[in-house]
Amino acid sequence: MRKLKKQYIIPVFIPHLGCPNDCSFCNQKSISGTIKMPTKEEVIKIIDENIKNIRDEDADKEIAFYGGSFTGIEIEKQKEYLEIANKYIESKKINGIRLSTRPDYINKEILKMLKKYNVKTIELGVQSTNDYILKRCDRGHTFEDVKRASKLIKRYRFNLGHQIMVGLPESTKLDEIKTAKDLIKLKPKMVRIYPVLVIKGTKLEKELQIGEYKPLTVSQAVERCKELLYLFHKNKIQVIRVGLQNTQEITDPKNKESQVVAGPYHPAFGQLVDDSIWYDSIVDKIKKINVKVKEVKIKVNFADMNNVIGHKRENLNRIKEIYDVDVLVEADNNIKEGKSELIVIQTYDEYTEKIREKIT
Ligand code: SF4
Numbered sequence: 372m373r374k375l376k377k378q379y380i381i382p383v384f385i386p387h388l389g390c391p392n393d394c395s396f397c398n399q400k401s402i403s404g405t406i407k408m409p410t411k412e413e414v415i416k417i418i419d420e421n422i423k424n425i426r427d428e429d430a431d432k433e434i435a436f437y438g439g440s441f442t443g444i445e446i447e448k449q450k451e452y453l454e455i456a457n458k459y460i461e462s463k464k465i466n467g468i469r470l471s472t473r474p475d476y477i478n479k480e481i482l483k484m485l486k487k488y489n490v491k492t493i494e495l496g497v498q499s500t501n502d503y504i505l506k507r508c509d510r511g512h513t514f515e516d517v518k519r520a521s522k523l524i525k526r527y528r529f530n531l532g533h534q535i536m537v538g539l540p541e542s543t544k545l546d547e548i549k550t551a552k553d554l555i556k557l558k559p560k561m562v563r564i565y566p567v568l569v570i571k572g573t574k575l576e577k578e579l580q581i582g583e584y585k586p587l588t589v590s591q592a593v594e595r596c597k598e599l600l601y602l603f604h605k606n607k608i609q610v611i612r613v614g615l616q617n618t619q620e621i622t623d624p625k626n627k628e629s630q631v632v633a634g635p636y637h638p639a640f641g642q643l644v645d646d647s648i649w650y651d652s653i654v655d656k657i658k659k660i661n662v663k664v665k666e667v668k669i670k671v672n673f674a675d676m677n678n679v680i681g682h683k684r685e686n687l688n689r690i691k692e693i694y695d696v697d698v699l700v701e702a703d704n705n706i707k708e709g710k711s712e713l714i715v716i717q718t719y720d721e722y723t724e725k726i727r728e729k730i731t
Contacts, residue, residue, distance in 0.1 A: 377430040380469070381421040383414055384438035385452070391443070392473070394498075395508040395540070395574035396567055398630070408448065414455050422464055433491070434459065436470040440496070442485075443476045453488035460489050467491035471534065474520035475512040482527040493524050494532030494563070500553040504542045509574065514553065521557040532611070533559040537595045538567040538587040538635065540578065544595055551602045562603055563612040566592035568621070568634035576632050589643070592635035596644045597651075614640030639682060646681040650689065653679065656713045657696055665722040666697040670712040673702040679711070 459465035469492035500514040578584035620630040
């Protein structure tokens, strides 16, 4: 079997200054931890330090300009950053450049310029495909802009990525499923899913204070993200991240430095979603067995062990509590990642028989 190359992303944060918009949930300077555009020297330093720490020489390495809306910053500044990144491609230290931007900041001229600098992937902040919800959170663009930009990006042969949010003001589970279905039709190569966190200093924080916005709980957010994951996986679209990356600012609201005021924050949010998918899969397998079981063994690839067991053994505890089934988990690397094999160790009849024998 061909081993997949490991992928490393070297993030360079370009802050809010590039973005004249003010989405109600966004306070870029909190999220990226900076308000000032990095200088040439700073960008080089970030990239060099990251490269130095990547030991795997064969790994795929990409420089990613994240944070604000890259193609919204002044053109000379974009070129300055891209020139730096491109030099690393020319010297074969880096394999690609990716950036995130808004759909209304994409046009043919911009794409031609990005092509010249060897940009490989463009991630669009979509958030929702419902125009009412987009307006409700002051996004300043419509779904039509997303469609137009996505088609153009694909026509110019970039990898297309979409970023969506769950738990936006007035957004329901059905709206989010509709968003996923709308995006699937646009065939992105990859997707990121972010549950909405309320960040200090945003309009959303004010809405929260006056009771106009109610954030999702962690378990609601997990359930909603899981539904979307199922849809994307079914359509062979890679979900490259679920939940914001933990940083000094995006961390537990109890932490003094945290910029998160409320919302479904969890340090391992993505893992909770994966755990929950495994929970469903195991329960589904148990339900398909024709007899009532008391003890089963699940064999999975070693890489999946933690997700099967669940954060703090939650999956195994829940199955025991709800179905009264003991689950043993065993690593077997002959099993493909994502697959599992269930073996019945003891049926309920066998179990009760043993108890009866003990009593008599
Ligand atoms: S477009 Fe992006 S960077 Fe600009 S305010 Fe909205 S979320 Fe923040």
